[in-house]
Amino acid sequence: MQDHDDAPVESTTDRLVEFAHALREHGLPVGTDDVLAFCEAAATLGPRDPEDLFWAGRSTLVHRRDHLPVYDEVFRRFFLHLRPPKGPEPVPEQPVPQGTTGVLNVPDNEPGEQTDDEQPLLLGLQASGVEVNRTKRFAECTDAELAAVRRTINRIRLQPPMRRTRRMRTDPTGSRLDVRRMTRNEMRVGDRSPRLPFMDRKQRARPLVLLLDVSGSMSDHSRNLLQFAYSMRRAAQKVEVFCFGTRLTRITKLLDRRHPDAAMRRAAEEVNDWDGGTRIGAALDEFVRTWGRRGISRGAIVVICSDGLDRGNPKQLADAIERLERLSHRIIWVNPLAADTPDGIPNTLAMAIASPHVDRVESAHDLDSLEAFAAGLAHVG
Amino acid sequence: MSDTTDVAYSGGVPELQDELRDIGYLADRGLATATLLALRLERPILLEGEVGVGKTELAKCLARLEGRELIRLQCYEGIDTHQAIYEWDYARQLLQVRALSEHDLSDATTVGGLYSEEFLLERPLLKAIRAGERAVLLIDEIDRADDEFEAFLLELLSDFQVTVPEVGTIQATGRPIVVLTSNRTRELHDALKRRCLYHWIGYPTVAEEIDIVKVRAPQASEHLAGQVVRAVHRLRELDLIKPPGVAETLDWVDALAILDQTDLDADAARDTLGSVIKDRDDLEVVDRDLDHVLGG
Numbered sequence: 038m039q040d041h042d043d044a045p046v047e048s049t050t051d052r053l054v055e056f057a058h059a060l061r062e063h064g065l066p067v068g069t070d071d072v073l074a075f076c077e078a079a080a081t082l083g084p085r086d087p088e089d090l091f092w093a094g095r096s097t098l099v100h101r102r103d104h105l106p107v108y109d110e111v112f113r114r115f116f117l118h119l120r121p122p123k124g125p126e127p128v129p130e131q132p133v134p135q136g137t138t139g140v141l142n143v144p145d146n147e148p149g150e151q152t153d154d155e156q157p158l159l160l161g162l163q164a165s166g167v168e169v170n171r172t173k174r175f176a177e178c179t180d181a182e183l184a185a186v187r188r189t190i191n192r193i194r195l196q197p198p199m200r201r202t203r204r205m206r207t208d209p210t211g212s213r214l215d216v217r218r219m220t221r222n223e224m225r226v227g228d229r230s231p232r233l234p235f236m237d238r239k240q241r242a243r244p245l246v247l248l249l250d251v252s253g254s255m256s257d258h259s260r261n262l263l264q265f266a267y268s269m270r271r272a273a274q275k276v277e278v279f280c281f282g283t284r285l286t287r288i289t290k291l292l293d294r295r296h297p298d299a300a301m302r303r304a305a306e307e308v309n310d311w312d313g314g315t316r317i318g319a320a321l322d323e324f325v326r327t328w329g330r331r332g333i334s335r336g337a338i339v340v341i342c343s344d345g346l347d348r349g350n351p352k353q354l355a356d357a358i359e360r361l362e363r364l365s366h367r368i369i370w371v372n373p374l375a376a377d378t379p380d381g382i383p384n385t386l387a388m389a390i391a392s393p394h395v396d397r398v399e400s401a402h403d404l405d406s407l408e409a410f411a412a413g414l415a416h417v418g
Numbered sequence: 419m420s421d422t423t424d425v426a427y428s429g430g431v432p433e434l435q436d437e438l439r440d441i442g443y444l445a446d447r448g449l450a451t452a453t454l455l456a457l458r459l460e461r462p463i464l465l466e467g468e469v470g471v472g473k474t475e476l477a478k479c480l481a482r483l484e485g486r487e488l489i490r491l492q493c494y495e496g497i498d499t500h501q502a503i504y505e506w507d508y509a510r511q512l513l514q515v516r517a518l519s520e521h522d523l524s525d526a527t528t529v530g531g532l533y534s535e536e537f538l539l540e541r542p543l544l545k546a547i548r549a550g551e552r553a554v555l556l557i558d559e560i561d562r563a564d565d566e567f568e569a570f571l572l573e574l575l576s577d578f579q580v581t582v583p584e585v586g587t588i589q590a591t592g593r594p595i596v597v598l599t600s601n602r603t604r605e606l607h608d609a610l611k612r613r614c615l616y617h618w619i620g621y622p623t624v625a626e627e628i629d630i631v632k633v634r635a636p637q638a639s640e641h642l643a644g645q646v647v648r649a650v651h652r653l654r655e656l657d658l659i660k661p662p663g664v665a666e667t668l669d670w671v672d673a674l675a676i677l678d679q680t681d682l683d684a685d686a687a688r689d690t691l692g693s694v695i696k697d698r699d700d701l702e703v704v705d706r707d708l709d710h711v712l713g714g
Contacts, residue, residue, distance in 0.1 A: 066608070068612060070612060071612065074459065074461070074615075077459055078455045078459060081454075081455060081458045081459065082430075082431070082451070082454070082455070088447065089431065089451060092447060092448045092451035092452065093451060093455060095448065095452075095616075095617075096448075096451065096452035096455055096463075096615040096616055096617050097455070097615060097616075099616055100608065100611035100612065100614075100616050101605075101611070101616075102466060102602070102618050105618060202495070202496055202564070203494075203495050203496025204496050204498065204564075204566070216508045216509075217500075217506070217508060219508075219512075220506070220508040220511050220512055220515075223512060223515055326657075326659065330659060330660075331601075331602055331603050331604075332603035332604065333604075335603070356699070360659075360699075
């Protein structure tokens with residue numbers, strides 16, 4: 038590398054580093070090694086042409102496609118001093134202070150009854166004064182009872198459904214001969230062990246995809262499943278969570294926070310259609326197109342939580358669920374109304390359309406049936 | 419690492435663009451810059467983008483441009499070191515052991531000989547390390563491999579050396595050019611991304627794509643190229659499950675050329691639609707909207 042001897046070069050470097058800091062402030066994870074690579078890249082290209090600088094930074098400081106718009110925006114402001122064009126601001130990701138008490142905004146079923154007391158619920162910390170009735174419907178529970186229910190859900194030990202991978206491990210009861218090991222044993226002079234080494238395929242947890250209806254009466258049930266998803270994700274399982282009402286929102290990332298309260302609060306902020314209408318067909322269609330196509334549900338158990346009271350287009354739902362069936366391993370539909378029907382399939386149009394493509398319909402309307410649902414997950418095959 | 423000017427590409431971004439163009443690859447400014455940086459800084463380049471936009475093709479063209487050998491590792495689920503780096507030829511080793519013991523020849527030297535080059539099966543990564551700066555290593559569809567393999571690659575990409583316990587450590591003499599591609603069926607680990615330069619390849623504009631067709635399928639008339647490209651762009655605007663990539667555009671042009679079509683009319687389009695649209699549901703959608711797609 039050639040020597041840079043004078044001050045202007047140093048100030049250029051300063052400027053580049055400042056730019057990297059600006060990116061960091063906008064939530065991009067820019068590491069020191071990235072900054073080094075950026076400076077090296079800029080030095081290679083010669084920082085005269087802003088376009089070179091633009092592309093140099095874009096290939097060294099950004100590692101994901103989602104961050105590209107933020108980068109473009111920060112670059113425009115930082116180097117070209119341009120005002121942002123009309124449109125949504127790139128949202129800076131601010132760390133949420135952890136360990137604070139959250140005001141869990143549980144929507145009420147009867148809007149008239151809503152008492153506006155912003156009582157902070159210390160979920161998971163408060164000693165429970167509420168007894169959990171295991172067969173009381175979630176829909177009939179008070180806020181305090183629901184909080185207790187969620188604490189219980191947190192403790193549900195889940196045995197994730199497994200699948201066989203293509204990787205092998207040593208297994209004396211396995212079905213395949215481990216030739217590599219056999220050769221090694223054979224070559225060890227004097228080792229004439231009569232045992233043949235066998236191996237078998239490794240097992241791995243199947244990914245789980247939750248599609249939660251958060252509209253109207255479903256929001257409580259969905260919150261319970263969200264709690265459930267949160268615990269599973271903590272257990273290092275592959276879980277993807279989406280919420281839908283009038284539109285589909287991915288909230289998986291939000292569940293990575295350390296506190297369930299914070300995670301739920303963030304999720305609630307993100308999904309601004311809690312208590313809106315439901316368009317299951319449109320939501321599933323969007324899921325299939327944007328996420329399913331990329332393989333997020335491949336080999337996964339997809340759990341749809343909705344009462345199937347849909348106001349969307351039935352044809353769209355039929356197409357989407359059919360496609361979803363082909364893109365995933367199993368589909369389980371959690372529908373609290375299923376508890377009231379003799380054959381377990383609620384009599385709504387959406388359910389009638391979906392049921393041929395759904396492997397199981399569960400109710401999960403109270404703690405007992407939710408536990409049964411969790412236990413059953415391991416055996417969906 | 420400062421004395422690599424004789425190895426690394428010496429031109430600038432426009433020169434690289436021109437040279438790539440000469441061998442039939444049209445790179446926009448962004449891609450050319452990222453590629454140039456990969457060559458100069460000797461870092462792997464990670465290409466993400468829609469299906470069929472020329473991610474793999476770039477590696478092939480770089481190999482031609484630099485006169486290097488292309489070594490390709492196609493990833494799949496469960497790929498492990500034996501398929502990616504090296505494997506001992508067990509069958510032959512076993513036979514050798516049998517032969518040695520029958521003639522009572524098994525002493526330290528002959529047994530040691532079982533682990534000689536003769537019995538070592540070279541797989542793509544070992545091959546690339548041995549070839550060093552004479553190779554372009556293409557690690558294709560890395561998102562299909564599982565996390566375990568990704569973690570392993572991480573190690574390989576930082577040191578460019580592998581250790582075969584029985585033989586010793588093999589170190590690359592110079593760095594191969596490394597191109598990784600991903601279709602984003604899953605998110606790659608950040609640590610791996612950090613090792614690489616990143617570039618997202620989007621769909622080209624109409625003008626760019628016509629240029630691509632002219633370069634890659636010179637037999638097609640300008641008129642036909644324009645028609646096909648505009649039709650493909652309208653297809654991408656439709657709500658399709660699998661929007662056609664540039665590869666599909668070229669396939670379509672080829673298909674029309676084979677049928678001696680000089681004009682993309684409704685009949686010709688319907689007959690050859692299978693080369694652009696690869697999904698039954700999509701075919702239905704397109705069939706309904708064919709007039710619009712053809713610009714009617």
